[in-house]
Amino acid sequence: MKTLIYTSLLIALFAITTKSQIVYTDVDPDTTIVIPSTVPCDGCDSSHYYYFDLNHDDTLDFYLIAKHYQIYEGGWYDQYLTWLATLNNNKSAWGYHVENDTIGDNLYWQGHTDISQGGAWPLPPCEGYAGLKLIKNNQIYYGWVRMELFNWGIIIKDYAFNSEAELPILGGQITGLENVFDTSNVNIYLNQNILNVDFINNSIYSGTITIYNVSGQQIKNINISGNHNIIDMSNFNTGTYIIKVDNNNSVYSKSIIIE
Incomplete structure (x- = not known):
């Protein structure tokens, strides 16, 4: 089930499962942010956001953006993009990843990742994983967020991280789970x-x-x-x-x- 969101700000709804190492969060129901159809004025921009707290310590770590903006080239022209952005010095991995890809220090890490058409991801529609690097108390934790891209937005499905510092995680890895919240x-x-x-x-x-x-x-x-x-x-x-x-x-x- 997918929910279409037209508000400008959205915080993650989730059900978490954990066991020793992998902490997995299911976004239930799958949640969609769409690129706004208009901007409020010439040269302005308008965006919808989805924020999430990867390790559930009540601090937001990452957010997704669906943005409509304008550039001037002899006149105002509409532009559209989708971004994975970071908070608090966390990092996102450049590139598009599929199930069982290794996400760790083998990747190129940066502050923000363009996941729109012509960016790091294939042309939509497509589904895949974006790599996440969470930095807490001078320790590094690797994770992923699974998304489906379409022409006008992002569907957020789930995310997870390895609670053992410095160890990689595989795209889609959720093994060894217990204590599911019913x-x-x-x-x-x-x-x-x-x-x-x-x-x-x-x-x-x-x-x-x-x-x-x-x-x-x-x-x-x-x-x-x-x-x-x-x-x-x-x-x-x-x-x-x-x-x-x-x-x-x-x-x-x-x-x-x-x-």
């Missing part, structure tokens, strides 16, 4: 600006529920207290918030909108 057992919804987090089938979970704004700032955090948990959001500003449910090594997040 998303059928949790229901997150708003009712008159009261956030409800319900665990189904009498599955009482321990852990935490955390609310973030779209800038990644933590707004509220509570401990899970049984199958039915509520948070009053009536005093929150209007906008989009990310609800993260953390249970041991499993995490599930969902966006909600206060209007």
Whole structure:
């Protein structure tokens, strides 16, 4: 299932699985950002973004851009591109990668990678992996993000990284996983600006529920207290918030909108 997003900012929704080494994140449902059809003025640009936190430490690490901009050559001409960009000194690998390609110190690493037509990737439609280098506490971790490109945007499918510093990862590698968060057992919804987090089938979970704004700032955090948990959001500003449910090594997040 693919979801078309027309907002200018999107934070990753995910379900994580981990075991000792590979940390895998499924973007569920697959999420699409599209190149805007217009720009607000001559010489301006307009972009849609998708931000994600590769290792789920509440710090955004990378983002994807679908951009419409204009250049002047005797008149204004429309241009379009898709980019994989980095935050906090992280790096992206030049080039297009397929399943089982080695992603490690063997690649050429840079700040941003052009994944649009004529850039590092084949002509769309195509699907592949982009290499990621995460730098934390002077340690290097390698990962990938899987995307499908089409003429007017990007479909983001999943991503993963090797939690063992300096070791490579293969494109598409998700082996050795356990503790999958069963998303059928949790229901997150708003009712008159009261956030409800319900665990189904009498599955009482321990852990935490955390609310973030779209800038990644933590707004509220509570401990899970049984199958039915509520948070009053009536005093929150209007906008989009990310609800993260953390249970041991499993995490599930969902966006909600206060209007």
